[in-house]
Amino acid sequence: MMSDEDYEILPDDINDIDCSFKIIVIGDSSVGKSCLTIRGTKGKFKDFYTPTIGFEFLALNIRIKEKKIRLKIWDTCGQEIYRSLISSFYRNASLAIIVYAINNKESFENLESWLDEIKNQTHPNLKIILIGNKSDLENERVIDKNKAENMANEYNFDLFMETSAKTGENARLIFIKAAQILYDELLHLKENKEFNTTDNTSTCGVSISNIYESESDKEETEGKRRRKSCCK
Ligand SMILES: Nc1nc2c(ncn2[C@@H]2O[C@H](COP(=O)(O)OP(=O)(O)OP(=O)(O)O)[C@@H](O)[C@H]2O)c(=O)[nH]1
Ligand SMILES: [Mg+2]
Numbered sequence: 001m002m003s004d005e006d007y008e009i010l011p012d013d014i015n016d017i018d019c020s021f022k023i024i025v026i027g028d029s030s031v032g033k034s035c036l037t038i039r040g041t042k043g044k045f046k047d048f049y050t051p052t053i054g055f056e057f058l059a060l061n062i063r064i065k066e067k068k069i070r071l072k073i074w075d076t077c078g079q080e081i082y083r084s085l086i087s088s089f090y091r092n093a094s095l096a097i098i099v100y101a102i103n104n105k106e107s108f109e110n111l112e113s114w115l116d117e118i119k120n121q122t123h124p125n126l127k128i129i130l131i132g133n134k135s136d137l138e139n140e141r142v143i144d145k146n147k148a149e150n151m152a153n154e155y156n157f158d159l160f161m162e163t164s165a166k167t168g169e170n171a172r173l174i175f176i177k178a179a180q181i182l183y184d185e186l187l188h189l190k191e192n193k194e195f196n197t198t199d200n201t202s203t204c205g206v207s208i209s210n211i212y213e214s215e216s217d218k219e220e221t222e223g224k225r226r227r228k229s230c231c232k
Contacts, residue, residue, distance in 0.1 A: 007176055010061035010068060017061065020070035021182050022092055026114050027099035028107035029078030032133040035165035036099065037075040040175045045166055052077040054086055060175050064183040071175055083117070090121035094185075095158075095178050099131045100148075102162065103140035108132075108148070115155070127181050128157045131174060136164040 025033045034052050038044055041060045056075040061068065074093075076086055090096075098114055100107035111130070118126070130152045132143060145162060152160035158181050163170040 008063040017070045018067045021094040023073045023095045024093045025075045025097045031099045031101040031107045039165040039171040062179040095127040097129045101134040102132045103137045105142045108143045130160045132162040135162040
């Protein structure tokens with residue numbers, strides 16, 4: 001991975017973006033998905049709980065090396081009653097941020113069911129970041145950091161981090177790392193010529209969304225990525 005310094009947060013209103021990616025933020029209710037997303041994009045924290053209904057949409061523009069990347073972030077609801085409304089919104093995501101809270105055992109135990117929840121809506125090569133939030137509540141911790149790290153390794157997640165939306169610890173870093181992971185994936189795709197398109201509407205000429213959307217990709221065998229060239 002590139003040096004961590006080679007990035008810059010860009011203003012919200014720039015319009016000469018090179019690539020954009022859809023990111024979904026999922027996990028149990030009240031683990032802090034909305035707070036983290038707001039902290040990571042706007043630098044603010046709200047102390048009271050307002051359940052997300054459906055989803056909230058936020059964006060963050062980041063330059064990684066020579067590319068200006070827009071992260072289109074869908075902060076979704078954890079409450080089960082709203083979930084059936086939004087499962088179709090998981091489609092076309094390039095990266096998922098799965099959140100549990102370090103003081104909430106159930107939210108950790110439910111991670112697998114979250115993976116199941118998105119499995120049928122997303123591409124098998126979806127990038128995944130695991131987040132243990134509320135790291136400021138160390139005295140309430142019930143989930144060992146090593147345990148989560150092991151899970152992240154076992155499932156081949158792209159990254160694991162503990163964060164605090166309250167103190168801001170690592171909150172913005174999640175999105176910087178997400179942009180770096182997606183940038184690396186673009187380079188990987190280009191190097192391997194696993195695409196063939198001039199469609200610039202999405203991701204630097206590689207419409208990852210379209211690639212991920214392909215139904216036939218779901219049948220692919222493990223390990224070998226079979227990319228479908230998009231459109232035209
Ligand atoms: N101490 C502490 N509290 C937090 C942190 N992040 C969020 N909270 C609190 O946890 C509660 C839930 O936060 P939300 O961000 O609304 O949770 P959510 O995951 O979006 O919940 P749903 O929208 O229902 O899925 C709020 O009262 C927040 O103030 C954190 O890092 N530390
Ligand atoms: Mg929320």
